[in-house]
Amino acid sequence: MNIIEVLAKEFGLKQSQVEQTVNLIDEGNTIPFIARYRKEATGGLSDVVLRDLDERLTYLRNLEERKEEVIRLIEEQDKLTDELAKEIRKAEVLQRVEDLYKPYKKKKATRASKAREKGLAPLAEILWAQKEESGSPLDAAKDFADADKGVESAEEALQGACDIIAERISDDPELTAAVREKTEHTGIIRTEAVDSEEKTVYEMYYDHSEGIDKIPNHRILAINRGEKEKKLKVKVVTDAEKMENLLSGSIITNEKSIYKELLGDTVADAYKRLMAPSAEREMRNMLTERAEKEAVKVFAKNTEKLLMVPPVKGARIISIDPGYRTGCKVAVLNETGKLLAYTTVFPTEPKKDIKGTEAVLKKLAEKFRINTIVIGNGTASRETEEVVAEFIRKSGLDIHYTIVNEAGASVYSASKLATEEYPDLDVTVRGAMSLGRRLQDPLAELVKIPTKSIGVGQYQHDINQGLLESALDHVVEDCVNRVGVDLNTASPSLLAHVAGINMGIARNIVAYREENGVFKDRKELKKVAKLGEKTFNQCAGFMRISDGKNPLDSTSVHPESYKAAEAMLEKLGIDKAQLGRGGVAELDDRIWDHYGETAKKEQPKTRAKGLGALAQLTAQDKKPKRNMKKAVEKMAQELEIGVPTLTDIIEEVKKPGRDPREDAPAVIFRNDVRSFDDLKVDMELEGTVRNVVDFGAFVDIGVKNDGLVHISEMSSKYIKHPMDVVSVGDTVKVRIIKIDPEKQKIGLSMRMNKS
Template identity: 50%
Template sequence: MDIAALLSNEFKLRLEHVKNIITLIDDGNTIPFIARYRKEMTGSCDDQVLRELADRLAYLRSLEKRKGEVKESIAAQEKLTDELARAIDGAATLSEVEDLYRPYRPKRRTRATIAREKGLGPLAALLLAQDIKKGSLEELAAPFVSAEKGVAVWEEALAGAGDIIAEDVSDDAEGRKRLRELMLREGRLVSKAEKNEKSVYEMYYDYAEPVARIPSHRVLAVNRGEKEEFLKVSIELNDDSAIKILSGAFVRNGSVTTGVVQNAVQDAWKRLIAPSIEREVRNALTERASEQAIHMFGLNLKPLLLQPPVKDKVILGLDPAYRTGCKIAVVDRTGKVLDTTVVYPTPPQKKTEEAKKELKRLIDKHGVDVISIGNGTASKESEIFVAELISELLRPVSYMVVSEAGASVYSASKLGAEEFPDFDVTQRSAVSIARRLLDPLAELVKIDPKSIGVGQYQHDMPPARLDAALGGVVEDCVNSVGVDLNTASMYLLTYIAGLNTAVARNIVAYRDENGHFTSRTALKKVPKLGPKAYEQCAGFLRIPGGKNILDNTSVHPESYEAAEKLLKMFSLTMADREGVEALPQRVRELGEEKAAAAAGVGVPTLRDIVRELTRPGRDIRDELPPPMLRTDIMDLNDLKPGMELTGTVRNVIDFGVFVDIGVHQDGLVHISEVADRYIRHPSEVVKVGDIVKVTVLGVDTAKKRISLSMKKRAEPGARP
C-alpha cells in the first residue's frame, strides 16, 4: 500500500504536501507547530486537517502491520497462497483483513472441529462439491460410520459434516462482507422495554429505525438504556435475503447433496453469522456515533475555550448555594485573589440585607466591575439577588451567569490544592467562577475536558480516544492564542507545543528564581528544554514589554531575520507604527512573491509576518463578539410565545441548540427551527458562544422547558 498516495487521494491534497506532513510528524514535530510554521511544506493545512490526517496515517500503518502479522501466521501454517496474499494486501480495512484470516485463525473447540476430529472432513468436502447426481445420502455417509471415532450411525456422520460446511460458509470472507453490507443497508435497530417502569428511555420501549438512517444520538441513547438494563436492543434483518446471498455462493441445484448444503447454509446464517455480524454492526454504529459525539464535543469545546476574556475588569465570583451560603471571591485584572467571604442571601437563612451590605462593601473596596455567577444549585435565587443589588449601586456593575461545569472537579483536584492550599474547596470554586469570566481559556484548561459539559454522552465515549481528541482541541486553542511566558501557570504551559509537565515546571521554577524572562532566547537556559522543544514552543510563548517586540508576536525566532529584512526593505522600524500599519498595502504593491523571495521565506509565512508586525501583542479572541453581560433578570413566567430575545449559545448537539436567554433555564432551538433553509446539523449555522436572536415558541413551566426558534419571522401584516 502506498500510504502517501492513498492519503493524498482521500484528503484531496498534493502528494508532495502529504509526504512532507508524514516526514514532519515522523520527525517529532507537533501539530500546532506544523500548522503554524511549516505552511509552505503542507500547503497551509490547518490543525484540524493535520490531526485527521495523522489519525488516518496511524490507522493505515496499523493496518499494514496487521496484514504482515496475518500473512506470517498463515505462512507458518503453510497455507499462504499467492492469491490469498494478494487479497490480504488489497484489503482496505481491518475488518476485511480479519475476515480473510478467519479460516486460519486458531479456533476454540467447536462442533465443526469435533466433527473433523471424527474424520468427517472428507465427507463435508464431498457433500459441498455437489457433484453426485445419483445414489443416496446414506450410501455417501456410511463409510464414515466408526464406533471407534464416536460416529454411531450415518445420520450422525451427515450432521457432523453439515457442521463443518456451516463453519466453512461462516468463514467465507466475501460472504461475510456482503452480509455486513446488507445489514448496514437493510437492517433495523429494534429496542424493547426490559423493565416495566418509568424512565427517560420510555420513547425507546417499543422502537425501531433503519440502521442506515438512525442518527448518532439515538444510537448512544439506546446503548445507554441497554447498559442500564432498561432496554433490550437488537438488529433485525430478513433471513431470506441473507440466506439468498449465501445460497448463491454455495448451493448448486441438481445434486443429491444439495439439500444438506442448503440446510448447512441456513444453519451458518442463523447460528454463526447473524449473531457475529450483528455484533460487528452494533460496534460499527457505536464507533460512528462515538466519533460524531467526540467531533461535536470538539466543535463545542473550541469556541468555549476561545470565548473573549473580560479584560481589565475586577470581577467578583459568586458560587451559589442554599444551606452553606454563597461563597464569594474577588479577583483583580490579573486573576489575583483580593478577597473572599461567604454570604447567605438564599433560603433557608435568607439574610438578604446583610448579604447586600457585605457585597456593597467589597464592590466599593476593590472597585468591582462585573459579577460572575455560577449556574448550579441556587443560581436562580442568586441571580435575582444580584440583579436587585445592582439596581441599588451607584457605580455601574453588570453580571453574567457562567457555566460552573467542572468547577467542583477542579476545586477538589490536586491542582486546585496546589494553587490555593489555604482555601477550602468552596472558596476555590468561587475563584474559578470569577476567573472563567476574566480569562476562560486559562481557567478551563485546568479542568478535564469531559467535565466542561458541552457535549453529549461524553461519559459513554472510549476514554483514550476522547482524551486524545479533546486534548488536541485544547492544545490547538492554547497555541493559537499563545500565552504570556511570564504569567502563565505551569498547567497552561503544558499545552504549549513541545512542552511536557517536567519542562513546564522547570520554566516556572526558572522564572521564580531568576525573575521575568526578557527574551525568548532565555528559554534555552531552562533545564531539560532542548533545541527541539525550543523550536516547537518558542513561537507560541509571548513576552509583553520584552527587549524585542517580535517576542510579543507569533513570529517564530527562526523568522526574525526575515521580519527585519522585510522592514528594512521598506525603510521601516517597529517604532514607526504608522509606516508599519501601511505595510500590507506596500507589500501588495511590490508583489507578495517578490517580497517573500527578498525576505527569504514563502508567501504564507510572509503574510503571517506582515499581520503580526501590524498588530504586535494581538489576541485573536478580541476579534470575536464580547460576552453578553446583564444588569437585570427575567423569570420563566415572564416568557410568552412570540417574544423576541437575545441569547448566548451554550451547547450545540445533533438535534438542536441550547440558548441562554437570561431566565436560568436554557431554551432549546430544535434543528428544524435553527435556520430558514435545510441544514444537516446545527453546527452549520451556530457555535458555542454565539450571540443569537430567538423567538419564544412555547413554555412548559411545569417541566421547565422553553422552545425557541432562530428562524426569521414575518412582520405583522406582511404578505407571505
C-alpha cells in the same frame, strides 16, 4: 499500498505536499508547529487538516503492518498462496484483512473442529461438491460412521459434515462481506423495555424500531446507555429468509443434487448460529463507533468555541458560587485575577438574608471598585441572580452581571492542581475564584479542568474515554498555541499545552521564573532544565514576552525568522521598537512604496477608447490597483524567505500579538432578570448558545434552564447539523414556541417568521 499516494488522493493534495508533511510528522514536529511555521512544506494546511491526515496516516500504517503480520501467520501454517497474499495486500480496510484471515485464525474448540477430529472433513467435501443426483445423503455418510472415532451413526456423520460446511460458510470472506452489507442496509435496531411499567427517560425507546442505516448518532448513544443501565433490551433484526437466499445463491450450485435440502438447512444454520450473531455484534460496534466519533467531534468543536471565548479585560469581579444551606461563596478578583477578598453570603433559603447580602455586596463593590458580578449557573443560581439584579438596580452602581457555566469548577477546586496552586484556601473559595477567572480569561482557566467535565458535549461519559481525551487534548493544544501564552505569567497548566512542552518542563519554566525573575528573551528558555534545542524550536514561537529585549519576542514570529523580519524592517525603514507601541498599521503602504513598481509593470495597461484627450488624461491619473501579492513575492525573493512565512511576519508586524479570540462573539452582560413565569409563547428574545448537540442547540435566555432550539427550528432550509448554523458562545435571536411549566422546559425557534 503507496500510502503517500492514497493520502494525496483522499485529501485532494499533491503527493509532494503530503510527502513533506509526513516527513515533518515523522521527525517529531508537533501539529501546531507544523501548521504555523512550516506552511511552505505543507502548502498552508490547517491544524484541522493536519490532525486528520496524521490520524489517517496512522491507520494506513497500522493496516500495512497488520497485512504483513497476517501473511506471516498464514505462511507459518503452510497455507499461503500467491493469490491470497495478493488479496491481503490490496485490502483497503482492516475489516477486509480480518475477513481474509478468519478461515486461518486459530479458534477454540467448535462443533466443526470436533467433526474434523472425527475424520468427517472428506464427507463435508462430498456434500460441498454436490455431484450425486440419485440416492440418499445417508448412503454417502454410512461409510463415515465409526464408533471408535466417536461417530455412532450415519446421521451423526452428516451432522458433523454439515457443521464443517456451516463454519466454512461463515468463514468465507466474500459471503461475510455480503451478509454485513445486507445487514447494514436492511437491518433494523429494535428496542423494548425491560420493565414497561417503570417510568424512565428512555420511554420513547420502550417499543422502538429504526433502520440501521438511518438511526441518528444521538439515539444510538441513548439506546446504549439505556441498555447499560438495564432499562432497555436491544437487538438487530433482519429478514433471515432473504439472508439465507443470498447465501444459498452462492453455495447451492446443483439444483438436482441429493444434498440440496441438506445444504439449505446448513445455510440456515450457518446464518442463524454463526453469521447473524457476528453481524449483530459488528453492526452494534459500527454504530457505536460512528456515534462516538461524531460525539467526540461535536464535543471537540464545542470545547474549541468555549476555549476561544474572548477574555473580558479590565473586569474587577465579585464572583459568586451559588448554594442553599451552606450559602453562596464569594471571591473578589482584581483585573489580573488576583484574589483580593472572600466571604460567604446567604441570600437563598433557608436563611434568605437578602439585606445582609446586599450590604456585603455594596461594601465589596465600593471598596474594590467592582464593575462586574459573575454568578455560577448551578444550584440556587436563579435565586441568587434575582438578588444580584435587585441589588444593582437599587444601588445605582455602574455594575453589570453575567452567568458563567460552572461545569467542572468543583472538580478543579478539589483537584491536586488546585491544592498546589492555593494550598491555604478552602475548596469552595477556589471554586468561586475559578468562576470569575473563566470570565477574565476562559482559556487560561478552563485548561485546568478535565476537558470532559466542561459540559459542552453529549453522552461524554458513555463514549470511549481514550478517544475523547485524545481529541480534546488536541483541541486544547491547538487553541493554546493559536492564542499563544505570556511566558512570564502563564501557569504550569497553560504552559503544558504549548507545542513540545509537557507538565514537567512547564513546572521547570515556572521554577526558573521564580528563581531568576521574568524572562527578558526567548533564548533564556534554553537555560530551563530539560528544555533542549528541539523543544525550544517547537515552543518558542508560541511563547510571548512583553517588554523584553527584542520586540519580536512579543509576536508569533519564530526566532528562526528573526533575521528575515529584521531585514524587512530595516529595508522599510521601520524602527523595531514600533512593535511594542501597537505595530505598524501602514506596513502595506511601505511595502508598496518599495516593491510596488515591479507589480505595477505587470498590471494590464489602461487604455481610453473614443473618449478624447480628457478621458486619456483621466486614465493616466487613475492609480493602478495594488498587486500586493506580487510585491510580497518580490520582497520574499529578496529576503530569501518563503511567501507564507513572510506573509505571517507582515501580519504580526501590523498588529503584534493579535489575539484571535477578538473575532468571537462578546460576552453578554445583563442588569435585569427574567422569571420562568414571565415567558410567553411567541416572545422574542436574545440569548447565548451554551451547548450544541446532534439534535439542536441549548440557549441561555436568562432563566434557570436553557431552552432548546431543535434542528428543525434553526432554519427554513434543510441543515445537516446544528453546527452548520450555530456555535457555543454565539448570540442568537430566538422565539419561544413551547413552554412546559411542569418540567421547566422551553422550546425555542430561530425561525422568526413563524412559518
